[in-house]
Amino acid sequence: MSVTVVKDGKVLFKKGYGVRELGKSDAVNTQTLFAMASTTKAMTAACLGMLVDEGKLRWDDPVTNFLPDFQLYDPAVTRELRVRDLLIHNTGVGNADVLWAAMQIPQDEIIHRLRLVKPSYSLRAGFIYQNIMYLAAGKVIERVSGMPWNKFIRTRIFEPLGMARTKALFKEVTDANRAKPHVEVRDTIRLVNSQLEEGLVDAVGPAGSVWTCPDDVAAWMQCMLDSSRYNGKTLLKPATWAELIKPQTLVTDAEFYPTQQLTKPVWKTYGLGWFQHDYRGHRVNFHTGSLTGMIAIHGQLPDQKLAVYVQGNLDHAELRHALMYRAFDEFALGVSRDWSADFQKLYGGIKQRAKQAERKADSTRVLNTKPSLPLSAYVGSYTDPLYGKADITLQDGALHLSLNNIMSGKLEHWNYDTFRLNYDQFWNGHDPVNFVLNTQGKISSLRWGGAELIKTPDGTDKNTSGR
Incomplete structure (x- = not known):
């Protein structure tokens, strides 16, 4: 992992720990690139802010002013949706990450299929974290500026801040x-050896595809602490910078982090690309980033001009939270608490309860049952306009499933017509599949x-474009 701390315009701490790959001796240093993951979102919001400063759009302009073909399930929501709404997870559209994490389709098709996602709640009546709206925000940037999001962010953020090693997309990361x-x-750490898995996030790049290192990210941290100023350059007007970190919507308990059980915040909000809460009487702006096998967290105590950034290469390593609060206490607030022990207990308990829930689910299995039909009857193609295509084949006397040629695995009979899909991509674990x-x-x-994917009657593929 790597840890970077800045305060009052200076870098207080910057260091790499451990190795870049398990079993190899190449050490992490301050030049080592890690995924920013969803800490990218604050950068995308800043890019939109630059266009606001130039008078090319306003936060409360309708999205359809810039993306005429943009459409959600409810036409009324489509009509009312504003640019600001793309950034604050309040559109009513629930998690739809299957559109990029379980298939490879063009970005415009990802956005097109949003019209098939039934709302989870009414517009601005709740909060469910949503990555694809940030892709739409990136498309607004492209439409207004005339350049793709990845080029815009490079020319308007990376280059002015001297972030020479930072890359907008995973496919641009070629450095060893x-x-x-x-x-x-199962208590064993394993390498995710899949370029495909790592590259899937590029499809929703504005939501989380940037890669950076401590030597670069320190500039971004200082810039966001100092009204978007860095080394004599100013990225945003003061009012626009303030809008980014202004609370925009309330975050529900269910959608906030388990950390709230220890920090006990009075309020929890989301700005434009930032989670927020109170801590010891101070406002915290922060955001985590999580991709398969990679983590990040960017935390700020703005009134103390302090920021900490942690990146790591172990899936959901929640040490990131402990390090953030430890940095706040150590470098600004003058208090002491063993956050490592507290968070280890908290997240260890969550992991243990998850194991217990899985054992309980396993206990409901009805033993000594058989599928209703011969296995050959389950073979075929199954399609859905939103979720794509699943192909079931029979290999060596066992059923196998391939979903959109991205996820695959063996189907183990569970009971009756329910099977357990054990993914070839081991990091996905297993899921029930019911026929x-x-x-x-x-x-x-x-x-x-x-x-629910419908079986095609003759094994041929139906149209899965959603059009």
Whole structure:
């Protein structure tokens, strides 16, 4: 991992720890590139702010002013949605990450399929974290500026701040001095050796595809603490910078971090690309980043001119939270608490309860049952306009599933017509897959991850574009 701390315009601490890849001796240093993941979102919001400063858009302009084809499930929400709403997770659209994490389709098609996602709540009546709206924000930047988001962010943020090693997209990361992702599976840490898995996030780049290192990110940290100023350059007008960190919407308990059980905030909000809460009478602006095998956190105590940035290459290593609060206490507030022990207990308890829940689910399995039909009857293609295509094949006497040629695995019979999908991509674990029979006793569909994919009658593919 790496840790960077800045205060009062100076770098107080900047150091790398551990190795870039398990089993190899290449050490992490201040030039090692890690994924910024969702800490990218604050940069995308700043890019939109620059266009606001130039008078090319306003925060409360309708999204359809810039993306005429943009459409959500509810036409009324489509009409009312504002640019600001793309950044604050309040559109009513629930998590739709399957559109980039479980398939490879063009960015415009990802946005097009949003019209198929039924709302989870009414517009601005709740908060559910949403990555694809940031992709739409990136498309607004492209439409207004005339250049793709990845070029805009490079020319308007990376270059002015001297962030020479920082890359906007994973596909641009060719330097050997980069961290490799790792996941802990059954108490064993394993390398995620998949360029495809790492590259999927590029499809929603404005939500989380930037890669950076401590030597570069220190400039971004100082810039965001100092009204967007750095080395004589100013990225944003003061009022626009203030808008970025102004509370925009309330965050529900269910959508906030388990850390609230220890920090006990009075209020929890979301700005433009920043979570916020109170801590010891001070406002904290922060955001985590999580991709398969990679983590980040960027935390600020703005009234103390203090910021900390942590990156790591182990999936959901929640030490990041402990380090952030430790930095706040150590470098600004003059208090002492063993955050490492407290967070280890908190997240250790969460992990233990998850294991107990899985054991409880396993205990409901009905033993000594058989599928309703011969395994060959389950073979075929299953489609859904939103979720894409699942292909079921029979190999060596066992069923195998391939979802959009991205995720695959063996189907182990569980009970009746329910199977357990053990992913070839081990970091995904396993999921239940349930087959549904029609009134003629034939397989009509399969259910996976909350979706129902319909079996094509002759094995040919139906149109899955959603159009």
